[in-house]
Amino acid sequence: MYQDKINAYFDDPAVEAALVEAVSRLVRIRSVREDPAPGAPFGPGPARALQEALKLAEELGFSTRNYEGYVGAADLNGAETALHILGHLDVVGEGTGWTVTAPYEPKVVDGMLYGRGTDDDKGPMAAVLFAMKAVRDLGVPLRRNVRLILGTDEESGSSDIAYYYAREPYAPYTFSPDGEFPVINIEKGSYKPVFTKSWPADPRTPRVKALTGGFRINVVPPEAEAVIDGMDRATLEPYCARAAQATGARFTLTEEGEDVRIHCGGRGAHASLPEEGNNALTALLALLCELPLAKSACTAALQSLRVLFPHGDCAGTALGIAQSDQASGALSLAFSLLTVSETGLEGRFDSRVPLCATEDNCKKRTEAAFAKLGFSVSGEMEPPHHTPADSPFVQTLLKCYEQYTGRPGQCLAIGGGTYVHGIPGGVAFGCGMPGFNGNMHGADEHLCIKDLITACKIFTQVILELCA
Numbered sequence: 001m002y003q004d005k006i007n008a009y010f011d012d013p014a015v016e017a018a019l020v021e022a023v024s025r026l027v028r029i030r031s032v033r034e035d036p037a038p039g040a041p042f043g044p045g046p047a048r049a050l051q052e053a054l055k056l057a058e059e060l061g062f063s064t065r066n067y068e069g070y071v072g073a074a075d076l077n078g079a080e081t082a083l084h085i086l087g088h089l090d091v092v093g094e095g096t097g098w099t100v101t102a103p104y105e106p107k108v109v110d111g112m113l114y115g116r117g118t119d120d121d122k123g124p125m126a127a128v129l130f131a132m133k134a135v136r137d138l139g140v141p142l143r144r145n146v147r148l149i150l151g152t153d154e155e156s157g158s159s160d161i162a163y164y165y166a167r168e169p170y171a172p173y174t175f176s177p178d179g180e181f182p183v184i185n186i187e188k189g190s191y192k193p194v195f196t197k198s199w200p201a202d203p204r205t206p207r208v209k210a211l212t213g214g215f216r217i218n219v220v221p222p223e224a225e226a227v228i229d230g231m232d233r234a235t236l237e238p239y240c241a242r243a244a245q246a247t248g249a250r251f252t253l254t255e256e257g258e259d260v261r262i263h264c265g266g267r268g269a270h271a272s273l274p275e276e277g278n279n280a281l282t283a284l285l286a287l288l289c290e291l292p293l294a295k296s297a298c299t300a301a302l303q304s305l306r307v308l309f310p311h312g313d314c315a316g317t318a319l320g321i322a323q324s325d326q327a328s329g330a331l332s333l334a335f336s337l338l339t340v341s342e343t344g345l346e347g348r349f350d351s352r353v354p355l356c357a358t359e360d361n362c363k364k365r366t367e368a369a370f371a372k373l374g375f376s377v378s379g380e381m382e383p384p385h386h387t388p389a390d391s392p393f394v395q396t397l398l399k400c401y402e403q404y405t406g407r408p409g410q411c412l413a414i415g416g417g418t419y420v421h422g423i424p425g426g427v428a429f430g431c432g433m434p435g436f437n438g439n440m441h442g443a444d445e446h447l448c449i450k451d452l453i454t455a456c457k458i459f460t461q462v463i464l465e466l467c468a
Helices: 005-008 013-027 043-058 116-139 159-165 232-248 282-287 297-308 359-372 392-405 449-467
Strands: 064-069 073-074 083-086 107-109 113-115 144-151 173-176 181-186 189-191 194-198 206-213 221-230 249-257 259-265 332-341 346-351 376-378 411-414 446-449
Touching: 005 073, 005 113, 005 116, 005 297, 005 392, 005 449, 013 113, 013 116, 013 206, 043 073, 064 221, 073 083, 073 159, 083 116, 083 449, 107 282, 113 449, 116 144, 116 446, 144 159, 173 194, 181 346, 181 392, 189 359, 194 446, 206 297, 221 282, 232 249, 232 259, 232 282, 249 297, 259 282, 282 297, 297 332, 297 346, 392 449, 411 449, 446 449
Parallel strands: 083 144, 083 173, 181 411
Antiparallel strands: 064 073, 073 144, 107 113, 113 446, 189 346, 194 346, 194 376, 206 221, 206 332, 221 259, 249 259, 332 346
16 A cells, blocks of 8 residues: 555655665665674674664664663664664675775666675665654554665674574564565575694695685685795696686796795685685695695695595585585585695685485585595584575565565575574565676676665565554
8 A cells, every 4th residue: 555655765766865875874884794892892893893784774863772782772762672674784895806986985886886785685674774764754654664784704714693582582583684585584504614734744745835815714715825845936837727727826936935835716706605605715726736835744744634525516416415405405515715834734615505405415425525535624514594485474475575676476495694593484575676686795796776766665565564
């Protein structure tokens, strides 16, 4: 009954301009987690982003609260809360390869707003605030409240939301616009173990003196580097050319005294969608294992890692844990972190596991595969999250999505984990439309402004359905 009014409200060019500027205000702040400080448990960047978001909410007319820098809350009214909407203001590091604009200088090009955090998750947070404002401006009487919860640590473990719910109760309904439409009712579990191996220093050459790859567990490494002792640039160049052709990665050589530094450039992506990136770490391992390196414990360890994580294997096939089920899809795997020194290595991979994954067919198989090659492994599995598709809440969300898109609603399963993972009855709902790739966690992250306006309309309708 409110659809015409909601459409008219958000089809106003002035509203669209205000929404884009609101997102841009948040994107201009580099809210990457850093060392804690008083009032800033996740560093100054996330704290500044939270302050700016709460200031924006107050400007739009909402009462706010700052929970000691962990999360902020914006309330539509003072009634009993029926709906929690959970989103986050922290972002992953900017990485490299940006071409349209600098990461923290938002720019509109061809209907897209570019900048780190536009798609994940500052754009969706602004959309929720504008939906709340629309409900108030339309003058619809409400009997219950909606609360937007603005987190600051989603990318690094979600300890912020744990802090909030240790102090506040769950709401009857909860969704997070940190995924995609229609409704994500299944979030895969995860297995992200640490593996190590050590050996005595060995001066024989040629050898790998050092290697670093990746910068965050949940990002496919866009870069990796190795320092080689005992080979010159001219000798390495043909190996790099062949590896580039085989992997699609880019290799750059720099002479540093007697050593040569090999830089590998790939393409970053969210670790839950490793096939969308080009893993620089596994590409570099593929190159190193073709070099005529001295036979040593270090060389053997690198060759073992190439066996376990061959370039292009995004399903855990070589590790022996590939599996899938009809409801949640296939296991995905990204080898995302590795550091190698003269005397050992430490690494991690990020796997997103389906409903059918168990300790026997995933964790124990991994441990056995590593143990066979002399590695130590530690880490536990996190269970998946599943809210039934036929719940009244999920059906309400699907109805609102269909109402404003004209597309059929359905439930989805994803490898990414959102704030609702573990919250009873919670689902991810928006903000991306089917088929859209905003390149979150990668270079040139962006959102579609037209789609964000549609999301505003959907969120407005949801609030009215649940709170009016």
